[in-house]
Amino acid sequence: MSVIAQPHVRGGSVFKDLSADDEDWQPTEIESLCMNCFQNGTTRLLLTKVPFFKEIIVSSFSCDHCKWSNTEIQSAGRIQEQGVCYTLRVTSKRDLNREVVKMDSATTRIPELDFEIPPFTQKGALTTVEGLLDRAVAGLEQDQAARQEADPEVAGKIHTFLQKLKKLKDVEEAFTVVIEDPSGNSFVENPRAPQKDESLTVSWFRRSVQQEKQLGLRADDEPEDEPPPGDDLDTMRSEVLVFNTNCPECNAPASTNMKLVQIPHFKEAIIMATNCEACGHRTNEVKSGGATEEKGTRITLRITAVSDMTRDLLKSETCSVFIPELDFELGMAALCGKFTTVEGLLTDIKDLVVAKNPFLCGDSSDLSRAQKLQEFGNKIDGIIAGKTQVHLVLDDPAGNSYLENVYAPEADPEMKVETYERTFEQNEELGLNDMKTENYQEDSEKRD
Template sequence: MSVIAQEHVRGSNVFKDLSADDEDWQPTEIESLCMNCYQNGTTRLLLTKIPFFKEIIVSSFSCDQCRWSNTEIQSAGRIQEQGVRYTLRVSSKADLNREVVKMDSATTRIPELDFEIPPFTQKGALSTVEGLLDRAVAGLEQDQEARREADPEVADKIQVFLQKLKSLKSAEEAFTLVIEDPSGNSFVENPSAPLKDEALTVSWFRRSPREEKQLGLRADDEPDEDTAPPPGDDLETMRGEVLVFNTNCPECNAPASTNMKLVQIPHFKEAVIMATNCDVCGHRTNEVKSGGATEEKGTRITLRITSPSDMTRDLLKSETCAVLIPELDFELGMAALCGKFTTVEGLLTDIKDLVVAKNPFVGGDSGDASRVDKIQEFGRKIDDVVAGRTEVHLVLDDPAGNSYLENVYVPEADPEMTVETYERTFEQNEDLGLNDMKTENYQDDN
């Protein structure tokens, strides 16, 4: 591996914050080797953030000697705990302009054309839906001349397919775009955020052992079967004391420590609380995971918030739980927030932070005014709910049945809260890793 000399890096920091006020700021430039002519070229690095998503590194290489260029993106964060699957129904020109982050580990499918781009066959890209189509067309067209000489019949078939692929850019006929990424780092824009996107379905799934090997999370010679957790005294040890184990900070990757404790939630079940503190960058995370198995049925808890006193109710939101506020047309999908044991006010505050405070395009002039106003208005509505000025329904929909909301009237029934159980759908079982059948086979048969 070559070492980048300090004098080859122009700029005080490789990862600089984006700022509309800094007119002199430019992407960091690094002198690097051209893999086409093996002369020196220039790589430009830009760290940016996708709204309602996460940080990415945009890398652009150009060589003045042979004019070769290459652009790709990489995730600036870690591999997520679950894979993600985006299913977009493209029916208009506006859908073609949606921003898309497709990591190199993602599979792209268009079921109507029986078309698939396998993982690790393309570099990661920051583009649009139309840009993905253009990239697929360019990839198929580049070897057409050689195909016509070697096998004209195959070339003619590919040419017919290329016309079908190009016709999708007109948006005259609706089609489905599926991006499935086991790393969890791909993204498709929701232009209606923070409202639910009716054309876009986002689901999460557990990675298979084969996908973990592809991502480097499991050794190639490691058996596919997961080893059973050690029984017996270990569980009693977790109940009796706080366990500390070494890990790495998810922000700066410096060595850190994680504290873990198994606690009993009254009138519910056990949960594992984990807290990580980084002494280097100051980053802190608190996460809760259910200590029990997946329940036989899903659970939907609905609370009618009528007064500020409801803000103090204890709440356990598992990592598989979706949060809905129907009066605000708001829906937060499972895994958008990590599992946490908090209060109703704490959950609403986390939602506001996620949608408003942590959105890089709310401040400054980097976003359009209508979107900024809509997001800020949503934040004010959340404030009204917390202050008791607005009555809404808070819905915790957990297909794993591992979420909980305190009944303050116990042992009597809570007049403001309803708890329903329901049978999971095939897709929900697939997201929870409970199905043996592959999702794509199910979709093909239906």
């Protein structure tokens, strides 16, 4: 195995932004064995970045002897803190063209056909919904000839199922595609961005012990009921803790500083900041330092002046953001927890929806969609400049978000804070439905 070409490195990172206009983008070519004819072929590796999907490695193999070829995609980024589940209701052929990033750790289901592709049975792919169906059909048809000879009855049943699977592409009836990925690195396109997609539901979940073992986050022989090590809160309150990590931009060794702080008129929060000396990238994230509140909190601010942009704001990782005048909704896990200002949150929203959108350039670009997103970015700029009055809604079912009251301790006439009872679905997302906190010792003794 010999390397023919090396990737060009910029800014200390081998992962470059995905672009169809970069002529200097050279893949890595490796001479490797063809598993079809056992002659030597060529594997091309492309190391790139896709926003919403972190770093990826796209590999393409071709053999000049037997003309066999194969492509696949692998994640080169880190595993996310939570798993993600995309539920797409396919109602038209246009939905078949949605871009899909499916990792090899993802489970794909079509409930209407009682069909499931288990994790780690397919390689990761950057494809479309139609591509997922074609890939499933190709996998089932692969051994049909051998099945026909060994067990004609089973082959007949699979043939009947294949016809149903192929017929889905006609979209004569609506059907559902579910992609559940414990690594959190899969993605399904929202063509209506930045507006909410009524056909697409995105939810985040905590990985099970078995899923953590499959991802290599937990040793196979590690006991499932081992309690996590406790933290000395007194030490965290008085000191800045430092631990080693990798830069999320260039993956170079870096240090993360962590501090437990008290927010006035609110509660404690954990602020983490990372500064990479190799590439200069900086990032910060906030985690709630308190428990989940008994009720959810909804904070509504009417932005009337530029001075509202300086209000301190704590958005937890469980908080959703709404701007009703723009028909905009940002899910709870789309942005990490942040301790910033109203202006900082709006700027992050603009960067996420417009600047870092992977489908505004290259072969996937659509002129009307790009124009619509650019208009959305201009509206955000108008809000920041004080030209447009809107309502900013922070909806946190865990009750751990905060927005500064500049009139404190008096009531703020432009801000309304409401508490509400969580729904069963919200408790399920927070992992509260299965949490036993009362009479635990008595129930444990009864089971024993």
